[in-house]
Amino acid sequence: MTAIEVQGLHKTYGGRKVVDGVSFDVGEGEIFGILGPNGAGKTTTVECVEGLRTPDEGRVRVCGYDPTTQRSELTGVLGVQLQESELQARLTVREALDLYASFYERPADRHALAERLGLLPHLRTRFGKLSGGQKQRVFIALALLGDPRVVVLDELTTGLDPRARREAWELVESIRDSGVTVLLVTHFMEEAQRLCDRIAVLDRGRIAALDTPEGLIGRSAAAKEISFAAGTPLDPADLRALPGAASVATKDRRTIVSGTEETVAAFVSLLARRGVTAGQLRVADATLDDAYLDLTGSELR
């Protein structure tokens, strides 16, 4: 079943199109990522899903409900991660959970949720005294308090140290494992690659690509990177002529050839034909970073 449906979404601010015909479906139980450079329209898109913005054009449904006209039904199925500034620093974790539970007719079991998110030792701690990772766990708890079928996590791990980020990833996976659909906005390639079943790359208000992480990487012009010691006696012109070769460069006393599977096979036969052994030879797969750069021509921060 489709958990989120977005068809032909348009949104204009002051005559400028910031979302320009975005369409995607998120299946139940998926972790669906939205990736894109600053200002690409990611937050505007998810705010239309959350019912916080009204689309100029297009159809949005969350578990079959229209977020703009069926607000109370939406609240019953959708959990949204709040931003840090929206919680009072003096509020304790318990008070925050009690307050937000009061918004729902049938809230989730707060004790079980706090236990699952490792918040039991912090119930009496004021929000302002929590670490970044603990705060994010509170936000996840608040997003799950209404026992939602879908959660939206927007930049969940920005500002977290690598360890806290990994813990947050495990939590996101455990949310998915409990059957909840996750819509994740992120700037981190590693995060998208590790967590997402599918990713929509948004660029200037449009979807530049929508695929699995592996599918996106496979589309990269340089899906494979061959590198070897620069002293290896091979003519750069022969390397450039390899089928599928996208580029040949020298970096840190290594020659680097970017290309496809076909390039790797042709490189191996070139070595055999010339009777040459390439020193310190490595063949690496392209990363989502490479694919992202190909698709948007810009780097994430």
Ligand SMILES: Nc1ncnc2c1ncn2[C@@H]1O[C@H](COP(=O)(O)OP(=O)(O)OP(=O)(O)O)[C@@H](O)[C@H]1O
């Ligand atoms: N209420 C608004 N009024 C006018 N312009 C807006 C408004 N909200 C967002 N914008 C503009 O719309 C564009 C898209 O913003 P949006 O926040 O959706 O992008 P984003 O992809 O989430 O960016 P970021 O990664 O920086 O959060 C930006 O140029 C932003 O300045």
